[in-house]
Amino acid sequence: MSLDKIFSDFMRASCIFKNRDVLSISFTPDTIPHREKQINELARIVAPALLGSKPSNVFIYGRCGTGKTLVSLYVTRELVKRSNGNVKTVYINCKLKGSDTKYRLFATITKELGKEVPFTGLPTDMVYNLFIETIEGEGKVIILILDEIDVLTDKTDGDILYTLTRVNQELKNSKLSIIGITNKLGFIESLDPRVRSSLSEEELIFPPYNALQLKDILIQRARLAFSEGVLEEGVIEKCAALAAQEHGDARRALDLLRVAGEIAERSGSPKVKIEHVDMAEEKIDTDKFLEIIKTQPKQSQLVLYTILRLLENRKEVQTGDVFNEYSKLCREYGMKILTQRRVSDLIAELDLFDIISTKIISLGRYGRTRIITLNLADSTLEKIKNYLSEVFT
Ligand SMILES: Nc1ncnc2c1ncn2[C@@H]1O[C@H](COP(=O)(O)OP(=O)(O)OP(=O)(O)O)[C@@H](O)[C@H]1O
Ligand SMILES: [Mg+2]
Known part of the structure; x- marks a missing residue:
């Protein structure tokens, strides 16, 4: 891309925000609908x-x-x-x-x-x-x-x-x-x-906000934050719907709108489009998960790394398999092997953070086991894997 094009794209897209501070956490709105x-x-x-x-x-x-x-x-x-x-x-x-x-x-x-x-x-x-x-x-x-x-x-x-x-x-x-x-x-x-x-x-x-209430909150904020006409139809509704699905979190709705605007701006688009909201969602999740994972103790990181490796070629995995593979990796990296019980606790914790989903199933007379699946977007998964492979090289 020529420099001319980069700069002219930027100038065109830099008109997206009229006042981006309005979407920051420190901004206090004048009116507070639905409260x-x-x-x-x-x-x-x-x-x-x-x-x-x-x-x-x-x-x-x-x-x-x-x-x-x-x-x-x-x-x-x-x-x-x-x-x-x-x-x-x-x-x-x-x-x-x-x-x-x-x-x-x-x-x-x-x-x-x-x-x-x-x-x-x-x-x-x-x-x-x-x-x-x-x-x-x-x-x-x-x-x-x-x-x-x-x-x-x-x-x-x-x-x-x-x-x-x-x-x-x-x-x-x-x-x-x-x-x-x-x-x-x-x-x-x-x-x-x-x-x-x-x-x-x-x-x-x-109580949590529903999608319609979030839409009202966003419309009011968007009027102050964005230049006229830069939001494509459906952008606000999409942000509201995604945040309502989560649990009616106005902060998340506002973050989605802000990040979508920033992505549009950076990609040189004169308008904020629905696809920018999808990208914003992935970016916010990736940042959030990476932040959590980075602050976990090494043992927990290794348990997650084990799970991600095992799930590379299958859709679900049992705790027992995770433990076996984890023990192998511990020996490889010269780390202490925690008890199966402790590893189960760490797995439960990863579930609490929403990084993985676990479900207990009965094996009939062989007792019960926990089945682990992933519910992360591909790009998020990719970044987490990259990070963990750097930790464990
Ligand atoms: N009814 C509303 N109208 C306009 N903005 C709102 C409304 N409710 C929340 N917000 C905005 O959403 C964001 C989150 O709100 P707030 O910080 O009050 O949430 P909270 O309930 O204190 O959340 P937490 O439990 O995480 O602290 C803030 O930026 C706030 O300005
Ligand atoms: Mg608060």
């Missing part, structure tokens, strides 16, 4: 803060990409706007740094309220006292949004949520309410009953 019910309910729950009362704690649950973070931030922002400075919100994403121990979480909240705290060095009690003092000093209703709250029990000293739900007993001037958000269904059941009842004084559920 009226959740917005109104949450608003009713936090409204008492306007009178200086402590709103009930709320527990928000829903699958990923169902608008939980967006709605919580929107409603609390609107509340603060109308509170004459008497309400403050602190938003913490517990998955990010600064909340992995009790010490750090209290320090982070205190910092968010504008008081400097060293991130290490003080006794935890002292940080806690500083935290209480800072909240008291505000003389306000404070709404603490703990996003991805399920992480807290995994990593932190177990009673952190208990402590947080009892903070009000130590406060006179201020009040603290908690909005806890998670996409882990089992989380609330796993809690100590005292913490559970306190955290979920109110509960809000965010």
